[in-house]
Amino acid sequence: xxxxxxxxxxxxxxxxxxxxxxxxxxxxxxxxxxxxxxxxxxxxxxxxxxxxxxxx
Numbered sequence: 410x411x412x413x414x415x416x417x418x419x420x421x422x423x424x425x426x427x428x429x430x431x432x433x434x435x436x437x438x439x440x441x442x443x444x445x446x447x448x449x450x451x452x453x454x455x456x457x458x459x460x461x462x463x464x465x
Contacts, residue, residue: 410426410427410429410434411426411427412424412425412426412427412451413425413427414444414447414451417440419440421441422440422441422442422443422444422446423437423440423447424436424437424447424448424450424451425437435454437450
């Protein structure tokens, strides 16, 4: 899997988490004015994902 960062139609930065088969697994829920902010969000997602919390 990999994260990709791109600019949306409004010119804001967003990210996607893409599986090796090309399927999009997750996306940013908001746009960011700077690429650095989008990358910081990716770091936050990575840190949160390691918590391994599953809710039903």
